[in-house]
Amino acid sequence: MKVNSANDLWHRCLRVIRDNVSETTFSTWFLPIVPLNYENNVFTVQVPSQFFYEYIEETFVDLLRMTIHREIGEGTRLMYRVLVDRTSGTSTTIPSDDKLKPNQLYNAPKQENPFARKEVIPNIDPQLNPIYNFNTFVEGTSNKLARTAGISIGNNPGTTIFNPLFVYGQSGVGKTHLVHAIGIQAKQTHPDKRVLYVSANLFQIQYTDAVRNNTVNDFLNFYQSIDVLILDDIHEFAGKNGTQNTFFHIFNHLHQNGKQLILTSDRSPMVLQGLEQRLITRFKWGLSAEISKPDFELRKGILKHKIFKDGLDIDDEVVNYIAENVTDNIRDLEGVIISLLAYSTLTDKPIDLELAHKAVSNVVNVTPKVVTIEQIRNVVCEHFGLKIEEMLSKRRNRELAQARQIAMYLAKCHTKHSLSSIGEMIGKRDHATVLHACKVVNDLMEIDKQYRACIQEIQNKIKA
Known part of the structure; x- marks a missing residue:
């Protein structure tokens, strides 16, 4: 095929790549690549140095291959021509190979790390809390949409229209409980699937360690092998450009391969600050479901569930008092019940309104109701x-x-x-x-x- 045709094919690829990386990355790592030839299902490109080739293979090889397969055709193989001497134009040809890692070119010792992908992918600890399941998640008007979508995802992860599921709401309204419940349901219905819950903070720490240890590719391989990825508090990625860029590629890979993504945040994607627009756009591909503050009936339901589970005997009058005064979040409700139990046990007094007032006043400012x-x-x-x-x-x-x-x-x-x-x-x-x-x-x-x-x-x- 003629060079002009190779140029046309490469320009089509660049349009796709540009939409998937930052402008700086695009200018630094993709514009210098020169298309040379496309013949017998082999697409040959020229890169300016050995280091350039290694970095591309280490960081962007998945994006390159997916783009080439999409724009040129399945089965297309990528070949690099690496410039050895710019003056004489001497070059060497190296095939792109999934099994060939850049550090193997120099027989460098490979460091063992927790993200390394084995030939047979082992099972992993999903990091899920068994207490946070759908049986203990009390439904109300404030969480009905998110809970219903969550059950659907738990039964059929990756195959519903709720991908990604973006759950948002203020702290303490039950977001973490819900996503754990989804993960547990998915693992129960599909034991073979690799389910993983990870906080944004832990993901950031793992990524930083991977950069420090030069194992970013293995980090990517690990996360791209997950079937149901649950990432909690994604708003904590704000301002972390390297982490955002890496998660962007993980997100794309998982979504394109029919894997399920579940994300939580303290605010809607519409008002997220400090995150790249291309990420925010993808967060809105599926379902954004808010969990708002629990209403009175839901607060009562949560309290009664907690009381029944703990084997307590508390009058409805006390339950109503707590539900009326502790209104912001579920953690406070559960904390009051724990405090009541502690006060009652230590003072050998029954759980009544007086004791409830004492427990509630330690959690919230109780404004006396003015009766006329x-x-x-x-x-x-x-x-x-x-x-x-x-x-x-x-x-x-x-x-x-x-x-x-x-x-x-x-x-x-x-x-x-x-x-x-x-x-x-x-x-x-x-x-x-x-x-x-x-x-x-x-x-x-x-x-x-x-x-x-x-x-x-x-x-x-x-x-x-």
């Missing part, structure tokens, strides 16, 4: 099926009288209003009527269990 007479009045009317106008009227039938007495009693218990103010706002009664109402309610609560339960129920509604 209007709120009490409304709740009491709603409980007895009365209208506000009826309670404020002059009528004195038994049902209305009882409702007024309870409203007055609760207003005295939960507000700082004077007896006169309470009487004025509940039917324009005087302070003596309020005092009498409080005595009647107190006396009935002491002797009538059903009446006492009714008052407690109304109080719970007021607190809610």
